[in-house]
Amino acid sequence: MEREALKAQLKTQIIQFLNLMQVKPEDIRDDEPLFGEGLGLDSIDSIELIVLLNREYGIDIKDPKEGRKVLVDVNTMADYIEAHRTK
Amino acid sequence: MSRIFVTGLGIITAVGHSVEANRDSLSKEISGITKAQFLSTKYTASLPFGEVKISTDELKNKLNACEKGVTRTSLLALHALAEAISSSKLNTDELRAQETALIGADTVGGMCLTDELHHDANTREQGSEYLASYDCGSVTLYLQSKYDIKGISNTINTACSSSANAIMYGARLIHHGLAKRAIVGGCDSLAKFTVNGFNALHILSDEPCRPFDENRKGLNLGEGAAFLVLEREEDITNKHVYAELSGYCNSNDAFHPSSLSENGDGPFLAMKGALESAKLSNGEIDYINAHGTGTENNDEVESRAMMRLFGDVPLFASTKAYTGHTLGAAGAVEAVYSILSLVHGEVYPGINFEKAIPSTGLKPVTAYQKKKLYHVMSNSFGFGGNCSSLIFSRV
């Protein structure tokens, strides 16, 4: 899948998975931090995103701490998906 | 205000089906954390559990409790309740009196029956026999009906501190003259639902848990039940008294739904409040039965809170490496253990401990020892920031 399309799809999935209210895909910048400032997600969200990566892309991240290195922003997530997806 | 004494104890856990059996295991450092035999979940292959070593059918037969809709949670509760009532020598009239309160606690209720619940919640076909057995209140209602208890009854769910709060509520009913005696405690059974929930939070360990150890990996889920009989000092004649419930406090960490704050305000305030209510100074606590689940978050925060409050932390240990984390039962189970420590003048070691958490350097008791104890604190800190602390004193 082409990278821009992947990022667009990923943003929609993040919004749906985390039930982000009144947030549209175009509101999320590719380099906007997911945690802390930016989107302001927390530790439970990081676990939820790991599940998203597993269900949608067949990626298995066992340790949530490892996961946080991948879940920096949409760019890093897209990089990881492109490198590791099995679906 | 009347002094509240404990006149009855009953317990069933992974390390024994009676008070005596539990004490024996604790004294000999025998853990009940094993591969589960009866629990139905794919995680029995990879995770150890503190399973009570008796099947649900055997429990039904042993207790003569084969009513439609009875759940494992209710059976464990009934087992422990029967022992508590017997040890307190309460007769039928006393049990049925309006002045006898029954305060239970649990978090699982009938949700241990995952497949039946899934069916009953989702389909319109014939419902199972458990339709009225899923909620937490169903367990206490079952116990009430078994013993025809007519006084004030209640069920509390504050996650891991549930039965500590049940003990507190019962004591307060007595203080306020709303009950003369209160049978208080809690229970929970292992459930596929809870196993998956805790697993989704990545806080289960695939090895026996190591409370307060630097290399702890998480908690082991357990199951069990424990009940205490509380009575006013002036009402007790010719009866064995185990200990006094001398202090208690409930406070909230108000930080995060499933983890404690770095400062541990909730645990700190609960412990401090319990000391104040018991009119004891820090230095008078001889031993703490810690919450000590073996998770990274709890053990570090709890340690810091103890250091913050006590400075020089008393002897402490967690008994969860014996029983696993029994959730709704934990407060009551560990209250029984605290009382046994007082009665027998002994300290049960925290097992599976090797190296202290670097940031605290705190070491739990690691060997069984005989020691005369006067005041023991028992702590329970749960999801939702619900923190409770109880103090039992020697009589």
Next chain:
Amino acid sequence: MFYFHHINCISPQKTFSEIDLEHINTPVGDKLLSVEPAYEGIPLNILRRMGKAVRMGVGAALKITRQNPDGIIIGTANGGMEDCIKFLNQVIDYNEGMLTPTNFVQSTTNAIASQIGLMSANKGYNCTHVHRGLAFENALLDTAMLLRENHGHQYLLGGIDEISAYNYNIEFLEGCFKKEKITGIDLYKTNTAGTIAGEGSVMFLANNNPAGASGKLIALRMLHCYDENDVAEELKKFIRSHFPVSEQPDVFFSGENGDNRLQKYYDACEQAFNKETAVVHFKHVSGEYATVSAFAAWLACHVLQTQKLPMHFLKYAHSKNHFKNILVYNNYRGLQHSFMLISAS
């Protein structure tokens, strides 16, 4: 016992920001679903995780938390059940594979009290009572004890339960609901089994201060009993212990719910009153659920404050035009019974 202040009620009727009990909403099928407000006070980041029970609980509690209560006491029989089953469905659907934890964390019955505590940074006493049909009554009792222990304190107290798809299904299979269509007070005329499902979230600020109070809880009694005559006897004792021999409560709130299996309790209790007492039924506007007594307490305070009692509430025509006190009788499934005596402050 104590005084009710700052009451908020989310219910199937217009009871939250404006109150209109003249024009009532009727059941959709056999359900009276809550009219939920916009929840402006709940940040979206937190709202997104909340199931209905938690958001109704938090929504009704938020303004009250600005009064800085010293603790939070909630009664709920099934709070969080919706999230519980959502998580359970994940467990089954994904065969215990990788699961998202939010539903599990939100599914515990103490999620409501803890979320309120979290959002208001309230580190005081926090407890959730879950004893089914007496969950709210135990929350009342807990609060009463706390206010005796700490006279100058105040507490957030509430009762909440939701109709979740799953809860409803379980109760449907138990035969709890009417098969015929109900549009309002015809609920009480059916002589068939079952009632209509309801939900609601009622939150109060409770303290010992009469000034500005919406009402006063004078007394509370809880019973576990299947015999309607025993219940009626206890009610008579309750009345005698709070009223002089020649007096009776001004109003009797009957929790009758149209289920003919339970009518005997309400009929027996009605016998305790003479013609001077107005008889009110309310479950045609609230529906039936385990903590509906919280709605009844709210309604009692509202009637005592406004001195208005719309006609559809009255079981019999009555000319009473001044209400000083209200006795509420409710039972859940014919086993758990409660009497609450509420007066003007």
